[in-house]
Amino acid sequence: MTEPTAKPAKGQKINVRLDAARALTRIIGQHRTIEWVRAERPQWLQSPLHTQLLYGTLRHYLSLGEALHRHLRRPLKDKDLDLYHLMLVGTYQLKYTAIAEYAAISECVNGCKALGKPWARGLVNGVLRTMQRDDNWRLDLAAVAALDHPPWLRSLIAKQYPAEADDLMAANNQRAPMTVRVNRSRVTPEDFRQKLDTAGFEYQQGPWPEALTLDQPQLASMLPGWDQGACSVQDLSAQHAAHLMLSALQTNTSAPLNILDACAAPGGKLFHLREALADKGVAHRLFALDDKEKRLQDLETIGARLGHTTYRYEPEHGLTGQARANEAIGLLCIDGCSPNLPFDPPLDAILLDAPCSGSGTIRRNPDIRLLITEASLLEQQALQLRLLQNLWQHLVAGGTLVYSTCSVFAEENDQVIHSFLGATSDASAQTPAQGYGQTTKYGWQMLPTDPLTDGFYYCLLRKQAVQDGAANP
Amino acid sequence: MPLLKILHHPDPRLRTKATAVSTFDEALSEFARNLLTTMYAAPGIGLAATQVNVHKRVIVVDISEEKDQPHMLVNPVLEPYGDKIKGEEGCLSVPDIYDSVERFEYVKVSAQDVHGEPLQFTADGMLSICIQHECDHLEGKLFVDYLSSLKRGRISKALRERAK
Ligand SMILES: C[S@@+](CC[C@H](N)C(=O)[O-])C[C@H]1O[C@@H](n2cnc3c(N)ncnc32)[C@H](O)[C@@H]1O
Numbered sequence A: 001m002t003e004p005t006a007k008p009a010k011g012q013k014i015n016v017r018l019d020a021a022r023a024l025t026r027i028i029g030q031h032r033t034i035e036w037v038r039a040e041r042p043q044w045l046q047s048p049l050h051t052q053l054l055y056g057t058l059r060h061y062l063s064l065g066e067a068l069h070r071h072l073r074r075p076l077k078d079k080d081l082d083l084y085h086l087m088l089v090g091t092y093q094l095k096y097t098a099i100a101e102y103a104a105i106s107e108c109v110n111g112c113k114a115l116g117k118p119w120a121r122g123l124v125n126g127v128l129r130t131m132q133r134d135d136n137w138r139l140d141l142a143a144v145a146a147l148d149h150p151p152w153l154r155s156l157i158a159k160q161y162p163a164e165a166d167d168l169m170a171a172n173n174q175r176a177p178m179t180v181r182v183n184r185s186r187v188t189p190e191d192f193r194q195k196l197d198t199a200g201f202e203y204q205q206g207p208w209p210e211a212l213t214l215d216q217p218q219l220a221s222m223l224p225g226w227d228q229g230a231c232s233v234q235d236l237s238a239q240h241a242a243h244l245m246l247s248a249l250q251t252n253t254s255a256p257l258n259i260l261d262a263c264a265a266p267g268g269k270l271f272h273l274r275e276a277l278a279d280k281g282v283a284h285r286l287f288a289l290d291d292k293e294k295r296l297q298d299l300e301t302i303g304a305r306l307g308h309t310t311y312r313y314e315p316e317h318g319l320t321g322q323a324r325a326n327e328a329i330g331l332l333c334i335d336g337c338s339p340n341l342p343f344d345p346p347l348d349a350i351l352l353d354a355p356c357s358g359s360g361t362i363r364r365n366p367d368i369r370l371l372i373t374e375a376s377l378l379e380q381q382a383l384q385l386r387l388l389q390n391l392w393q394h395l396v397a398g399g400t401l402v403y404s405t406c407s408v409f410a411e412e413n414d415q416v417i418h419s420f421l422g423a424t425s426d427a428s429a430q431t432p433a434q435g436y437g438q439t440t441k442y443g444w445q446m447l448p449t450d451p452l453t454d455g456f457y458y459c460l461l462r463k464q465a466v467q468d469g470a471a472n473p
Numbered sequence B: 001m002p003l004l005k006i007l008h009h010p011d012p013r014l015r016t017k018a019t020a021v022s023t024f025d026e027a028l029s030e031f032a033r034n035l036l037t038t039m040y041a042a043p044g045i046g047l048a049a050t051q052v053n054v055h056k057r058v059i060v061v062d063i064s065e066e067k068d069q070p071h072m073l074v075n076p077v078l079e080p081y082g083d084k085i086k087g088e089e090g091c092l093s094v095p096d097i098y099d100s101v102e103r104f105e106y107v108k109v110s111a112q113d114v115h116g117e118p119l120q121f122t123a124d125g126m127l128s129i130c131i132q133h134e135c136d137h138l139e140g141k142l143f144v145d146y147l148s149s150l151k152r153g154r155i156s157k158a159l160r161e162r163a164k
């Protein structure tokens, strides 16, 4: 037999509610990410309604689930998780959208058949109709954002941010801002702002000329000059990476600086760094690693749109053998923890934008709160420390490493740096103070309670310079 | 290992009634694995031995999204029960044709695994439909047999023309 949905029969239309429920079942039942679903079923997330239903239901998964449970006579069996999600998507629409209620309900009811469970039509219809008539649950679900966080996550936030906990969780349920980074290699910020003005976009100027935060999030492809690479979408918090790096570089040497982005895909910070170095006229050679080939290919595609040429770095040619200074970016698919990474002579600067829980981007990625666990934070921590220790060996004396994560938890931030410094004699944390966010023991923490930034962490580490002549006492 | 060749309707060999398996040896396991690989490659969610011109009572089924929950059933016996439900079906032996067929909602399955060990379970939803569809193949029956004679005629004609 073949899958009946492999090809919808003529005239049969797509059931967005059903697809949203199926996506939820992949995420919750099989511990997949939204990103994974997008790669597997690109056609689903092309529908704005699907995206709204999926993101919204994930954001309120726990509190809506409570409400739904109260209306189910008995809990569904584990194998009926798909039905549960179909009803949850219905519940979300009743509470949070202006979609006509009869349409929301009947589409969910129709979805039962395609799941091969037509017996559930009556059940789904009954439960959703009762919920439609009953307003109490909707009033109960007043904005208590804490209920949309699993208990362990709630306690961890309360423990690390006692004063901000409620605001932080409320921020996690907000819509994320959209900041544009003008590609200064293609267009001047002034010209780009003019294009935005002409097209009727309203925005706020960020701390650098290239950063513009839109008043209303847009489809990226609607931005002026998008296809010609005039700009990228990049949160303000992430745009600090390039500026922090630039402020720390010793640019008084005449030899080009060799700089590595050690966890580079899909290249947001890498390309920003490229644009900033070129803008400031700093002679450099850029290299980028990632351990996932597919993600490196995405990076290449994005680079092509932005006009940033890349090539595959072949170590036998040496750092300088394949591209001239200030030209193409050398890419390498390799695990950053591998012994003897091919960077000899050592690098002048490294950006380690480490893989992390993403706990600072929960409002952008509503699946994160349901997928991360306390154990996974510690697993990330171990990997982050290994990456840091391994890369450090490839940094020149006097060089700079910028460590960053989009996490708000100390486990992935100061605790990593603490362990690292404890075991490394030639490193010191020298993160410059900034006007906003919080200064931590070693670094700098931004929180999503700032309406303009995601949660993000930076630490600037400096490797001790070799003392010429006299040894250190 | 080469993929097995799938027969296409209206090939008369699809009408053969399969006989019970009595020898549970390495050759049987290997055949079942080949059948499964052929099904995944097609891609399909179920395949009966009949469809690859082996007239033994063996079917393989996997309706999971991840293709990681295969059932390999030898000498399956079905006890369908519950309401009749209508669902869309397609068949690897009737390419590109999809239509609604009535099946029982639940089915109690008794069968043997490839080593001859007995197994029993109850299926519902797509798994129930798929197992009923595959067991029909072992009887020489196709899902299009359930459709009106008008539709059947049209399908045979379309497939014959495509085969030319
Ligand atoms: C936070 S993301 C990087 C985002 C990127 N810097 C940007 O701004 O667009 C972390 C990246 O690290 C990669 N990664 C994870 N483990 C790695 C490892 N052991 N070695 C190298 N890269 C790794 C992941 O594939 C992922 O692309």
Ligand SMILES: [Zn+2]
Residues within 6 Å of the ligand: A001, A002, B090, B091, B092, B093, B133, B134, B137
């Ligand atoms: Zn078939």
